[in-house]
Amino acid sequence: MCGGIGSRFWPYSRTRLPKQFVDFLGTGRTLLQMSYDRIRNIVPASNIIIVTNERYADEVHRQLPEVDSDHILLEPARRNTAPCIAWAAWHIAARDPEASMIVTPSDHMITRERNFEESILAGFDFAESRDALLTLGIEPTRPETGYGYIQIGEPVEGKVSKVKTFTEKPDLELAKVFLNSGEFFWNSGIFIWTCKAIQKALETYVPDIASVFEAAPAGTYTDHDAETAFIAEAFPSCKSISIDYSVMESASNVYVRTVDFGWSDLGTWSALFDLSPKNSEGNVTQNCNVLAYNCTGNIFAVRGDKLIVADSLNDYIVADADGVLLICPKSREQKIKQMATDARLKFGDKYE
Numbered sequence: 001m002c003g004g005i006g007s008r009f010w011p012y013s014r015t016r017l018p019k020q021f022v023d024f025l026g027t028g029r030t031l032l033q034m035s036y037d038r039i040r041n042i043v044p045a046s047n048i049i050i051v052t053n054e055r056y057a058d059e060v061h062r063q064l065p066e067v068d069s070d071h072i073l074l075e076p077a078r079r080n081t082a083p084c085i086a087w088a089a090w091h092i093a094a095r096d097p098e099a100s101m102i103v104t105p106s107d108h109m110i111t112r113e114r115n116f117e118e119s120i121l122a123g124f125d126f127a128e129s130r131d132a133l134l135t136l137g138i139e140p141t142r143p144e145t146g147y148g149y150i151q152i153g154e155p156v157e158g159k160v161s162k163v164k165t166f167t168e169k170p171d172l173e174l175a176k177v178f179l180n181s182g183e184f185f186w187n188s189g190i191f192i193w194t195c196k197a198i199q200k201a202l203e204t205y206v207p208d209i210a211s212v213f214e215a216a217p218a219g220t221y222t223d224h225d226a227e228t229a230f231i232a233e234a235f236p237s238c239k240s241i242s243i244d245y246s247v248m249e250s251a252s253n254v255y256v257r258t259v260d261f262g263w264s265d266l267g268t269w270s271a272l273f274d275l276s277p278k279n280s281e282g283n284v285t286q287n288c289n290v291l292a293y294n295c296t297g298n299i300f301a302v303r304g305d306k307l308i309v310a311d312s313l314n315d316y317i318v319a320d321a322d323g324v325l326l327i328c329p330k331s332r333e334q335k336i337k338q339m340a341t342d343a344r345l346k347f348g349d350k351y352e
Contacts, residue, residue, distance in 0.1 A: 001084055002032060002052035002060065002106040003075055008146070008268050008333065010340040011324035012301065015352045020107040021059050024272060026287050031266065033063055035106045038113055042120050043102065049073060049091065050106070051084050070224040076232050082246040083209055083238035085191075086202050087231065090213040093195040094221030100124055101198065103191040103243075109275060111262030119259040123192040126160055126257065133201060134192040135163070135248065137185030137256040138263045143175035146267055146334060148187035148244060150256050163254040166244060185256065187244070188263055197253070206246045209238050269317045270330050273299040297330070324351060 006019035013019035020032045029037070039048055050067060052060055054074040060067070073087060085103055092099050102120055110116045119136065127134045137150045146169060153164035166187065170178060178184035202210040212234050220226045248254050264271045276284040276299070283292055286301035290308045297315040300308050308318060317333060319326045324343070328336060343351040 001081060001103065002050050002056070003078060003084065004105070004107065006107060006267075007337045007340050009266075009272075010336055011319055011321045011326055011351075014322065016055075017059070018056075018107075019266065020105075021056070021063065024266065024286070025109075025276075030063055031109070032060070032106045035104065035108065036064055036067075038110060038116065039102070039104065041113070042117055046071075049088055051075065051088055053078060073231075074228070075235060077236040079235065079238045079240045081243045082202070082206060082241045083212075083235065085198065085243050086206075086209050086213050086238075087235070089195050089198050089202070090216070091221045091227070093199065097195065099195045100128055101191075101193060101195060105189050105265065107266055108188075108190075109262075109264045109266045109271075111275070113261070115259070115261035119257065119261055120192065122158070123257055126157070126255070127192045127194060127197070131197050131200075131253055132193065133197060133248065133251055133254045134160070135254065135256050136188040136190045136192075137258045138188050139258065139260065140179050140184065140186050143172060143179045144186065145169060145172055145175050147265070148189075149175075149178050149184045150187050151184050152256055152258070156255060158257075159259070160255050160257045163248075163256050166249045168244065185258055186263075188259070189265065191243070191248075198247075201247045201251050201253075205250045206239075206241065209241075209246070212238055268333050269299055269301075269319065269336075270333055273330070299330075 002020055004018060004020065005015055006013035009019045012022060021030050023030045036048065045066070049071055050060060051073045052075065054076055057072065057074050060072055073091060075084065089101065092101060123134050123136065126132060135150065148169060149167045151164040153162035155161045215234065216230050220230050264275055266272060273284050278284055281292060282296040284299040286299065288300055288302040288308060290300045293311040295310050295313045298313055298318060300318045302308055302320040306320065310318070315330045317326060317328045317330055340352065
């Protein structure tokens, strides 16, 4: 899934070039490219499908020139993850009705890739052995308010348990309760199931979305031009809803496999700070020059050759990109999405 905007990473992540297309870690590979490399170790390249917004078609082709056009599904409108996954499921099932799927965002960071591969292969074995919708849960390390949480229920086998409840982005006090309970895990947003299982779930819980894709004439999903034409007309009629709200919170056959492979959704500047090496003062500098006096716990990210000079600054985000300078306490970073909206409304779309 490659269609998000990543507005909590503003001003680096912008509508015209969201975070999945950015080399945040200075490795020479963007998050999208790193995600593709990681999945290619598990799934044959010929079986990898990328779903993105049509405005990013050229960027996806530029970053992944080896991917054929008929493996890039271009959404004509943003409709969240349920319609995105539904389209992919019907597209894949047209080629192989017995196929299994892993659904993964393109903007996550995984640091232990061998553990990731082992977890995914074990997940496939579980999902294929029963009518299961499997999600991957990450043990929380802090009371994070920007993630969804999964409460585990009765154990099933190994690291797999039934899902008891989902909670989306709790406030700080509730997140602290979750962390201390030992029963709650971060929702990674990575899912494993068979095409048949997710199609059945979509038909049951969001039949209005499923009916959109079921209405395609025979042969549509194996004819690139016919599929493009059909989706251009049909896709915008889907309601905008996540797969979590539409299916996972309602279905009875939802399971979670707890995993440990160095996961971060890189959804916030603090997440990037946590993953990045710190200097002796505890600051992170992202490809920029900094003179810091009596400063600690900051992340400095500035494009170009501008020198940052800071004194007595602690636990701040300082990010400068494309005409925007953001200076924000890390403790207030959940407000960045609203800041980006306010900047666009007051000063124009160039700041979106």
